[in-house]
Amino acid sequence: MRTKVASPRRGGLLRSLTRTLPLAPAVVLLLLFLAGPIVYCAYIAFTDLQLTGQAHSSFVGFDNFRAAFEDEAFINAVWLTLVFTVLSSLIGQNTLGLALAALMQRASKPVRTLVGAVVITAWVLPEVVAGFLLYAFFRREGTLNAILDWLHLPSQNWMFTLPILAVSFANVWRGTAFSMLVYSAALGEIPKEITEAAEVDGAGGWRRMWHITLPMIRRSIGTNLMLNTLQTLSVFGLIWVMTRGGPGGRSQTLPLFMYEQAFQNSMIGYGTAVALLLLVVGSLFSLVYMRLLRTEV
Numbered sequence: 001m002r003t004k005v006a007s008p009r010r011g012g013l014l015r016s017l018t019r020t021l022p023l024a025p026a027v028v029l030l031l032l033f034l035a036g037p038i039v040y041c042a043y044i045a046f047t048d049l050q051l052t053g054q055a056h057s058s059f060v061g062f063d064n065f066r067a068a069f070e071d072e073a074f075i076n077a078v079w080l081t082l083v084f085t086v087l088s089s090l091i092g093q094n095t096l097g098l099a100l101a102a103l104m105q106r107a108s109k110p111v112r113t114l115v116g117a118v119v120i121t122a123w124v125l126p127e128v129v130a131g132f133l134l135y136a137f138f139r140r141e142g143t144l145n146a147i148l149d150w151l152h153l154p155s156q157n158w159m160f161t162l163p164i165l166a167v168s169f170a171n172v173w174r175g176t177a178f179s180m181l182v183y184s185a186a187l188g189e190i191p192k193e194i195t196e197a198a199e200v201d202g203a204g205g206w207r208r209m210w211h212i213t214l215p216m217i218r219r220s221i222g223t224n225l226m227l228n229t230l231q232t233l234s235v236f237g238l239i240w241v242m243t244r245g246g247p248g249g250r251s252q253t254l255p256l257f258m259y260e261q262a263f264q265n266s267m268i269g270y271g272t273a274v275a276l277l278l279l280v281v282g283s284l285f286s287l288v289y290m291r292l293l294r295t296e297v
Contacts, residue, residue, distance in 0.1 A: 051266035064273035092172035097179020123177030131241025163251035186220035226289035
C-alpha cells in the first residue's frame with residue numbers, strides 16, 4: 001500500500017496559514033474600524049453630502065477638491081498648517097527635546113528628576129486643559145504680560161497680534177516631552193568610548209554633537225520627526241480652546257477648517273474632502289521620513 005506524502009509546497013502553505021491565523025482577529029478589526037471608515041470617507045469626499053437640509057446626496061466627482069483649491073480660506077489654512085508644523089514640531093519640539101535630553105545626561109539626579117517631572121506633566125495633561133492654561137498665559141491680562149510689565153517691557157495682546165505663534169508655542173510646551181524621551185533613550189545607546197575618544201582628540205562639545213552624536217542617532221531623529229509631524233498635523237483641541245482659529249482665520253489650521261466646513265457650515269462632503277487632503281499631506285511627510293529611515297548610517 002502506497003503512503004501519500006504531502007508536497008513541500010503544500011506543507012509550507014499550511015505552516016504559513018497556521019502562523020498567520022492568530023493575526024486574523026487583528027486584521028478583521030483593522031479592516032472594520034480603520035480601513036472601512038477611510039474608504040467610506042474617501043467616497044463621501046466625492047459627494048455633495050450635507051449635514052442638514054438634504055434628503056439624498058449625489059456624486060460630484062472632483063468638485064469638492066476644485067472648490068478647496070479655489071477657496072482662499074483653504075489656501076490660508078494650508079499655509080498656517082505648514083507654519084504651525086514647522087515651528088512647533090520640526091523646530092520647536094524636536095530641537096528642544098534634543099537639547100533637554102543632552103543636558104539631562106550631564107545633570108545631577110535631582111535636576112533630571114525635577115526637569116523630567118515638569119516636562120512630562122505638560123505632556124500628560126489633556127489637550128483641553130493645556131489649551132486653557134496656555135490661553136491664561138497668553139491672554140491680554142495673562143501671565144506673560146504680567147511678567148513683561150514687571151520687567152518694564154512692552155506687552156501686547158498675543159492672542160490677537162501673533163495667534164499662530166502663540167498656539168505653536170503651546171504645542172511645543174505640551175509635546176516636547178515625547179521628543180525628550182526618544183532622544184534620551186537614543187543618547188543612552190551611544191557607547192561612551194566613542195565620545196571619550198573624541199574628547200581626548202580635542203573635539204569640543206559642538207563638534208562631538210555634529211560629527212558623532214547626530215549621525216549615530218539619525219534613525220531616532222527620523223522616527224521622532226515622523227511621529228511628531230503626524231501628531232502636529234492633527235492638533236485640534238489645543239488651537240480650538242485657545243483661539244478657535246481666529247482672529248480672522250489667522251490661526252485656522254486644516255483640522256479647524258475641516259471642522260468648520262463639515263459641522264458649522266454643514267458641508268460634510270466638502271469637509272471630508274479637506275480631511276482627505278490632510279491625510280495625503282500626512283502620507284507625503286511619512287514617505288519622506290520612511291525614505292530617510294531606510295538609509296543606513
